[in-house]
Amino acid sequence: MSNETQWPDSWKTLSHGIRSGRYTDPAFAKLEYEKLWSRVWQTAARLDEIPNKGDYTTYEIGDQSVIVVRVDADTIKVYHNVCPHRATALSPGGTGHFHNCKIICPFHGWRWNLSGRNEYVLERGEFKDGKLLDSDVALREVHHVIYAGFVFINFDRNPISFDEFIAPVRELIDGLAIGEMHHYWWKAIPIASNWKVAQEAFFEGYHVPATHPQLEPDAAEIIFNGEPTAETEESFAHNNVITDAFPNGHGRFYAGKKTPMAGHTKLGGDPVDAMAARLNLLVEGMDAMVLKEDVEIVRSLKGKPIPEGSSLGGEYVKALYTTAAMQKRPMPKPVPEVLGMWGGEIFVFPNLMILPHAGNAMIYRVRPDATNPDHCVFEIFSTKTYPAAVTPPRAEMQLVTDEMDPTQVLPIPRQDLGNIPRMQRGLHSKGCKQIWLASEQEKMILNMHQEMDRYLDAPKVTSGAASV
Numbered sequence: 001m002s003n004e005t006q007w008p009d010s011w012k013t014l015s016h017g018i019r020s021g022r023y024t025d026p027a028f029a030k031l032e033y034e035k036l037w038s039r040v041w042q043t044a045a046r047l048d049e050i051p052n053k054g055d056y057t058t059y060e061i062g063d064q065s066v067i068v069v070r071v072d073a074d075t076i077k078v079y080h081n082v083c084p085h086r087a088t089a090l091s092p093g094g095t096g097h098f099h100n101c102k103i104i105c106p107f108h109g110w111r112w113n114l115s116g117r118n119e120y121v122l123e124r125g126e127f128k129d130g131k132l133l134d135s136d137v138a139l140r141e142v143h144h145v146i147y148a149g150f151v152f153i154n155f156d157r158n159p160i161s162f163d164e165f166i167a168p169v170r171e172l173i174d175g176l177a178i179g180e181m182h183h184y185w186w187k188a189i190p191i192a193s194n195w196k197v198a199q200e201a202f203f204e205g206y207h208v209p210a211t212h213p214q215l216e217p218d219a220a221e222i223i224f225n226g227e228p229t230a231e232t233e234e235s236f237a238h239n240n241v242i243t244d245a246f247p248n249g250h251g252r253f254y255a256g257k258k259t260p261m262a263g264h265t266k267l268g269g270d271p272v273d274a275m276a277a278r279l280n281l282l283v284e285g286m287d288a289m290v291l292k293e294d295v296e297i298v299r300s301l302k303g304k305p306i307p308e309g310s311s312l313g314g315e316y317v318k319a320l321y322t323t324a325a326m327q328k329r330p331m332p333k334p335v336p337e338v339l340g341m342w343g344g345e346i347f348v349f350p351n352l353m354i355l356p357h358a359g360n361a362m363i364y365r366v367r368p369d370a371t372n373p374d375h376c377v378f379e380i381f382s383t384k385t386y387p388a389a390v391t392p393p394r395a396e397m398q399l400v401t402d403e404m405d406p407t408q409v410l411p412i413p414r415q416d417l418g419n420i421p422r423m424q425r426g427l428h429s430k431g432c433k434q435i436w437l438a439s440e441q442e443k444m445i446l447n448m449h450q451e452m453d454r455y456l457d458a459p460k461v462t463s464g465a466a467s468v
Contacts (some may be wrong), residue, residue, distance in 0.1 A: 006460050010433070011447040020427045023194040026190045027217065027310045028371040033062045036455045038155045041165045043352050043365055044068055045151040046077065046381065048183040048395035054101040056395075058091045059153070060371050061354040066142050067091045068151050069098070071114040076146060078138040078153050079332065080123070085110055085121075090139075095396065096210070105140070114141055149179040149383075150352075168246035170344055175338040180330040181383035182392030184288075184360075189400040191417060193424035195351065195368040195376035200448075202345065202353055203362060205238045205253060206344065206441040208407035211415050214281060241344075243443050249349030251444035251450025252342050266403055271312050272302045288362035288382040289343070289355050297323060320358050328388035331359050348446055349451055359385040374424055380413065 010021025011028055022028055044059035050070040057068050058081060065081035066129045067090060079328050081089050083105040088159075092101055098104075102119070103112040111120040111158055116139035124132055128266030145162040152162060191198050201207070219236045222228050233239070257338040276298040282290040297319045317339060324331045332338045346354045353364040361383050369375035378396075386392050400408045403417045426432055451459075 010457070013446070013453050013458065015438070015454065016446075017436045018315060018445070018449055019434045020432050023197055023397075023424070023427045024373055026371075029368065031193075032452075035457065036452060037061050037064075039159070039455060040350055041145070041154045041159065042350065042380055043150045043151045043160055043348075044153040045393055046183070046383075047076075047146070047149050047151065048383075049095050050076070051392075051394050052097045053099070055095070056091060056098060057095040058093045060093070061367055064155065065089060065091070065093075066153060067103075068144075068153075069103075069114055069123065071436075075115075076143040076151060077142065078116065078151065079116055080142060082140075083107065083110060084137040084139075086375060095394075097121075103223075105107070108135070114143040116141060131132055133289040137365045147179075148173050149181060165248055165253065166348070169252070169346055169348060172337075173348075173354065174250060174335040176341065176354070176361065177330050177332045177359065177385060178356070178361055178383075179358070181361055181385050183192060183395035184291075184384050185381065185394050185398070187379045187398045187400050187409070188377050189403050189417065191376055191378050191403065192374060192421040194373050194427075195366045195426070196448075197423050198376050198378050198420050199351060199364065199366040200445045201398065201416055201423075203251070203444040203448075204243065204438075204441045205241045205345065206438065207419075208238065209236060211419060212285075212412060214285070215412075219465055238441065241441075243324065244441060244445045245447035251347045251447055252341070252345060253444070254344030258338075258349050269303075272298060273458055275312060275316070280410070284410070286362065286410055288380065289357040291360055291384065294320070294358055324359060329359060330385040332356065347448070349448060378417070403413065449455075 008021060008025075008139070010019045010025065012019045013022075043063065044066060045068045045361055047058045049057035050068060053070055053072055059066050059068060067079050067081045069077045069079065071077050079090075081091050081138075085105065085108060087106050088107040090105060101114050103114065104110070108122050109120070110118070110122065112118050118134040118137045118139075121127065121132065121137065124130075127232045128136065143156070143159050145152045147166065154162075156436070163170075170364045179424075209216045209219035209223050213224070216237055222232050225231065240256050241253050243251070243253040245251045266312055274327065276295050279290050279298060280292075282288075283292050298316055301315055302321060303311065304315070306312060317334070321331055321334055323329075342357045346356075348354070351393045355362040355364075355448070361382060365379045365380040365381070366375045367379070369377070381395075396410075403409050404414060408416070409417065426437075
């Protein structure tokens, strides 16, 4: 579909909005599989899923499945999850270990080594007139690149250069020590929404006062009980956020110059107690980006003078890095452009979000359902760097069976997940032809769809948004 007459109006990316069919139409979802997921670089795994020789993990997207295999300490291979004989899936799914470092088909016992070379075919002489070669039945590899602790894959036979793909955000990611962070916890949450709806909920800080009132109580009070005005809105924290839309669909948002590290705070009472209380909301609410040991470092500053020219935030950073140095724990580069990303987000097109803070990062990955555009799987990876004396655990995924169960999902993600299915239901309403997007706060959403359209061969936008 490459011209205006073949592209439905309900699929259009507009100059200030997105047509609702992009989130609800099964035909559009099918086109995504055909032209986006089959050609784009995407994250199949974290290296923590396969720490030892013979370990494997399975990645599924649509009707495609691959096995990511640890061949040795320095080598990773990615194979299509299929036996060349009768197409049996070699992995049942999930993570595991190949016994004796042999990949064996459970149907007829054909066998490969970890490098994908066939070692055994039962009754080999009956195949190809007795002339079957090992190369005929070698496991088929998928293009892959190891970067920042991720295994990126691309199903295209001739993919674009990964270096070209990642270039707009490489410098930002490189400074954050993401590749040196390891598994803390990992949960997969089935959600009743399109994959794009789910991830777009995390592309801005504009939603915080209404969705997470405990994090911005003054703004929430104005929204729910006060009289919002342009003047009162100036105090809302999202006004400090800077959002960038980058080439290749990537983006980021961050707090800009008005950060605690630069001495800008709205803390009342004892500054140390207030800062610790604020960070502890994130520990109790997510236990991901900010961890309890980070809060303890803030509390260790109680009663200590702040040197002239510094700030509480600056002293917190110094204490973090001093503690990490004693533990021989890797940390991000201590430079302003990296520190400024703490509490922000880097989006790697099409479906990866990295939210860093100190030596930790919360990572989101959202995958579409194979057949239903109204469903997806939302994954949360909590990662952190470990002291040199500690061996990081192998990453094991926990499947969440009820996203509203407080024993499975903590409060802040529950608040977000409560909105997402409601958005999906609204997109099916006959009263909704499109969603409207704020030009600054939500520019990452528009940028993502514009890049998607490049993959999908969509016609260029010729007019502005129509009425909802």
